[in-house]
Amino acid sequence: MRRTLPFALVTGVGFFMLVQYFIPKEEFEIAYEWILDWTIVIGCFAMLLGLWSLTRVNISKVQRKTPGWGYSLIAIAGMVFMLLVGFIPGQKSLERGSIFMLLFEYIYIPIQATMFSLLAFYVASAAYRAFRARTILATILLLSAIIIMLRLVPLGPLSEINQWLANFILTVPNMAAKRAFWIGVGLGVTATSLKILLGIERTYMGRD
């Protein structure tokens, strides 16, 4: 009951989704859309679990006064405040100019953009550490990266050669390797999906 019926559900719904791909009939199309819709609704309920987990972990830190508990308090306060200004005004909270959207615009967006921009520094530090051309593979990776990076930079007489090389790399070996990669991933996903449908892959279900 605790595991048999869920596995039957996995197999049943899974095989339906597989079979409906080949059947153009309207009834199957509608059923497919319902299943996708229900998945979204279940995900919405699950978000309550996520919020509960976040709250519990941070409150626990505050209660135990672990080092840095003040930051946990700030995180909870921020979350609670957003929930209040998001729910009290109703759907109007999503309109531009509301407190909810102002917080999003002046706090979330700048921090997100800044974190994204940190990648510029990390790219440089990662490249310095890894691309010291100690192996053939690192050398190939480094050379390919340099040619592509320099394709938009004016290099005088070398520009034309670099452009040609960059174009060649992108259209020929790059495309070839990507195809092999995608075919491999496709086989991997197909195999994993089949294992799930046949009940061979069941770790996500846990044990009793």
Next chain:
Amino acid sequence: METFGLWIAALLTLGIMSFLYKDNPVYKLCESIFIGISAGYWFVSLFWQSMYPRLYLNIRGAVSTLLHEGRISDDRWLYLVAGILGVMMLLRLVPKIGWISRWPLSFIVGSTAGLYFITYLQSNIMNQIRSTIIPIYVPGNLGISISNLIVFVGVFCGLVYFFFSREHKGAFGGAAKVGIWFLMITFGASFGFTVMSRMSLLIGRIDFLFGTWLGLIK
């Protein structure tokens, strides 16, 4: 208000950038604000944009049809199934009956597995094979012939590299080696491509600080 918001945005930007020096209380403060605000934002927007229209409005519409028109046949009642599965998900919080949450989980995983089994077979395998069926020899055009040959060799050797049930030895190992070289070229190209876009993000932030906030760049 806008000036105040601008100052807050700028100070938070500097707070996050201080992480480049080392982890510090200012960064930790910005991080905790970020996590709290983002969790709240995500929950609220998901509720109003997904949960409310899909579940509440549809069920309310079905109830309204029943009360005013006396008609029970309404497709929208099917959203109750989703609601029930959603509530079963929440039963995770009750230890004794937490196993009930496996049902909605099975529903999601099963539907995904069935769908992706087919779509990846079509997009990643069939379509890629079709795109790679190219003539090795094109009469009168040596350049394209060489390019096509390189593509063919690249795909072939790349696939050989991903073989798991044979050791990379001898001719097989040689082909696998060529395969990983092709993959490294691709990874290098991806890296080079992304570096430029990351730099432009940094330029954007510098422009915000020195231009929009301090007004030093016109």
Next chain:
Amino acid sequence: MKKTKFIILIIPLILIFFNLSSPQEKPVPLPPTEIKAFDSPNDNGHSISVTWKLSPDDGAGKNNVVAYEILRAESPEGEFEVRGMVPSGENLFDDKGSREKEDKNYLPSHKNYYYKIRAKADNIFSESEVSNPAFAYGQWYHTGKTPVLAGVIIFSIFALTFITLARKGKKLYIRPLPGIEAVDEAVGRATEMGKPILYVLGLGTASDIATIASFTILNRIAKITAEHRTTILVPCYDSVVMAAAQETVRAGYLEAGRPDIYKEENVFFVTSMQFAYVAGVNGLMLREKPATNFYLGKFYAESLLLAETGSIAGSIQISGTDEIAQIPFFIAATDYTLIGEELYAASAYLGKEPVLLGTLKAQDWGKAVVIICLILGALAASFHFQFFLNLFRVQL
């Protein structure tokens, strides 16, 4: 005399003027013939297709057919409405309707419709005869997807064959993968240092197969950490993933016979916004200083932020993703990287269960079939045998 001369001159001028100002009448184009209406194949039952024989005046040098208008009515004598237009030279039109009754474009199935085609030349046109009645209905099988069905059957045969062989005890060899071989060493390092292990499932949801593949690896690693009494921390991006991850880790502890030391709060939710999640995990890495970090699943732009921070924190890092754009960053910033398909193979490597090894073998056979198709395809394309290319054409 002068008056007569004037009239003789004026009348031709008047006649010429009227001749120039009234437009020259173009000939009415001949109508199209042999109108045939039939149910559109491979659809959901709300589309009817119409073909016709082109008007003789289409491309016949007179250039007076510019387009064809398709009209539809519910009876041969009924009111015909315009359903669409195609340019001259074309003789096929799909009258696609909606399946929603409230939609004004609703086309019910199993209801007869009649069609007429107008050959249009600027403002003049001629109409064809009314077509045969035709009704739309949904098909039970989409013939355009036959290549995919063939792929499903071939792959399933491989998988079931090798699973059966594996269950019968046949030994299946798999070559070593450095990233997998390092797992035991990485967990051992964490145990020696008394530091936790960090496992990041990525930014995928439970609807991503890469995340589900990562659950299998998480289960194995949770079992090893339980045996070593090492803490495992699993910060999650998605609530459903968190629920599944908690089950997975608990199962690992149960298999190791250590359910008592399982702590649910170690598998927790952070947030579902990309960079906020990264900020949280980075903070965790710098505070807890895990000895080993695993990044296995779906990653996007945040991959380098995570990997570099882990590197700063001094952790051994094992990564794996099927997102090709993130692999170079993982290669640069982590110690071991599972590339693409290797992520999906990892569960078989860690568990070494016969059934999982069997599906790995099936994947390899799948690759072999692909290689054979590519070789045959290259030869066929070189010799212009189009039929081979059509074997892989999927119509959606």
